[in-house]
Amino acid sequence: MTAFDPPIRHSASATLAMLLADSRLPAGAHVSSNSLEAGLRYGLGPVEVADYMCTRMETVTRVEAGTAVIARNSALDRSGSAAGLEAVEAEWAARTPSAALREIAVALGAGLTRIGTVLWPQTNEVLRGRHMPRPIVLGVIAAFAGISADDLVRLVAYDDAQTVAAAMLKLEPTDPIRVTGWVLDACAAMEAYVADLSMLTHPAALPAAGAPLIEDWAEAQSALPRRLFRA
DSSP, X not given: OOTTSOOOOOXXXXXXXXXXXXXXXXXXXXXXXXXXXXXXXXXXXXXXXXXXXXXXXXXXXXXXXXXXXXXXXXXHHHSSOHHHHHHHHHHHHHTOOOHHHHHHHHHHHHHHHHHHHHHOGXXXXXXTTOOOOHHHHHHHHHHHHTOOHHHHHHHHHHHHHHHHHHHHHHHSOOOHHHHHHHHHHHHHHHHHXXXXXXXXXXXXXXXXXXXXXXXHHHHHHHTOSSOSSOO
16 A cells, blocks of 8 residues: 555444444534424324334335445446446436435435545545435445445434434424434334345345325425425
8 A cells, every 4th residue: 555545444334334324424414304394394293203213214214225235236346337326326216206305315415425535535436526316325335435235224224213313303302312212113123124125236126115295295395485404
């Protein structure tokens, strides 16, 4: 290794997953409530938020986690070729009909891209100059950083649940310990899907687990005149 070679960081997969799931990571994730803000305005009761987290695990979070795993596989097998990642993005977009959700995913992907290209310069060739949604960027980083597929699925699940939890504490203040329990329950619900999702390799195999109401809330939130969160 010369002074001009990018550093190779060797950390345990679980450690890297914890880093990327940390809410203090400067990736801009605080702008999203995962549609919770609109949900609370349009019929979701505060007592139903725990169920909302679990429902996300069975639907939209499965799509996000599967996308990340397939992007990871594409980066490993084809060095993140443009064609490979474009195919992954096309399948993700087909399963994410809400334009608002797609837009926020790309915005969050930009913040994560900056982190990836600085901490893992090996990702520069794949990530720099591209505007890709967060799950694909996360998958590419996982490939170069050495995060295993199963840890990646759990990372996506935890991040999704914690995003809702953090938003809940701002929108409907309640006991934080209680909300932490909801996060654990949601992540436990995802365990049933970890094995299957971690084995995905082809974009067409991405689960088609839609959640029309969540998509509708995302669109409604994008039009709210006064809001705390972008999505």
